[in-house]
Amino acid sequence: MEKKNENKPGAEPLRGRPAKGKEKLDHSINVKLTEADFKKVMEKAEKLGLKATQYAREMVLKGGVKSRFTLEELDLMRKLSGEANNLNQLAKRANQAGFVKVGNEILVVLEWIKALFNDR
Structure with missing residues (x-):
């Protein structure tokens, strides 16, 4: 399922990762944290093997993060x-x-x- 570059007739197929579509994260919320709170979030995310944004997203949406193995x-x-x-x-x-x-x-x-x- 190749997608052609529609800007140029007869052009080669586009390269790279396909667009995410509906799952694309378009919106953001900025949160201010103290240095101590920021370090806590970073430590907890690292301990669970997540990026800080993934950790924060799960905390906000699910009220907690399902613990993975440290x-x-x-x-x-x-x-x-x-x-x-x-x-x-x-x-x-x-x-x-x-x-x-x-x-x-x-x-x-x-x-x-x-x-x-x-x-x-």
Whole structure:
């Protein structure tokens, strides 16, 4: 669905992102904030992984912002996923070699997981 440049007959199709249409944000509201309030808004938006304008828009329209995972929580989930993979590998080795040989390694991984949750 190419759109032709209507200004010139026989011209090449227009390039770039298509127009947003009905979803285009045409209106703005200016808000004055103190330095402290501005920093709070910026910190909260950054913590949620949003731009300040997105954060403010959701606060105004919805009365709150649906919390997304913070960077810290995403890092924690990534680490936990890695440890789950390690635990699965240990379980496989335990089934192959016998549980006694792998038992100590499993205890080390479990202690690491406990420490991961206690550090929060």
